[in-house]
């Protein structure tokens with residue numbers, strides 16, 4: 001049977017990237033998605049914005065909602081200080097199989113914990129299951145209609161502290177209007193928009209960075 005796009009993406013990583021070199025994994029995926037097949041990775045342009053937010057914050061505890069093939073997982077984990085941890089949630093088991101191999105190829109698996117399941121099931125279990133008090137950074141890149149309910153769930157579970165940064169992908173395309181309205185109008189967040197483009201295209205998209213004020 002025909003291979004899947006994530007399988008072809010992984011093959012490109014194994015063919016063109018060097019084991020243990022996260023940057024070469026990132027470049028191999030960007031090349032594949034720009035010249036072979038588009039895929040819904042955050043991409044190189046928005047990825048540079050993600051890099052600057054991570055580098056400035058130097059987070060110890062990171063949550064990623066939506067792993068897909070692990071592209072943004074590798075982008076974030078490669079910048080984390082020793083001892084820092086990234087928990088990434090993926091709903092689709094086929095994506096998770098690919099992401100684990102991409103993460104291993106990049107050589108950053110000791111910083112990453114990939115968990116399979118739905119965000120609404122796992123967010124309430126973060127404290128008791130992973131011994132996490134609060135997150136320093138949350139990267140939202142999963143179902144767009146889950147951004148807002150999951151943000152309210154994280155607030156309710158006490159997973160956000162004064163200064164926690166929420167960074168949301170795709171706030172223009174596909175768009176998350178209810179989430180944007182919430183973080184931009186709530187007194188509990190200081191929010192700003194980083195204008196960019198939908199990965200590997202000229203369509204507008206961007207990242208919204210929202211600091212939780214407690």
Ligand SMILES: O=C(NCCCCc1cc2ccncc2s1)c1cc(-c2ccc(F)cc2)cc(O)c1O
Nearest residue numbers: 040066089090091117118119141142143170173174
């Ligand atoms: O849907 C997108 N991303 C979510 C995939 C949903 C996977 C999930 C992970 C998870 C984990 C935990 N709980 C529940 C869930 S559900 C997405 C889509 C586009 C796009 C843009 C223009 C298009 F024409 C077509 C697609 C671009 C992007 O950057 C995306 O991120």
Ligand SMILES: [Mg+2]
Nearest residue numbers: 042141169170
């Ligand atoms: Mg995205």
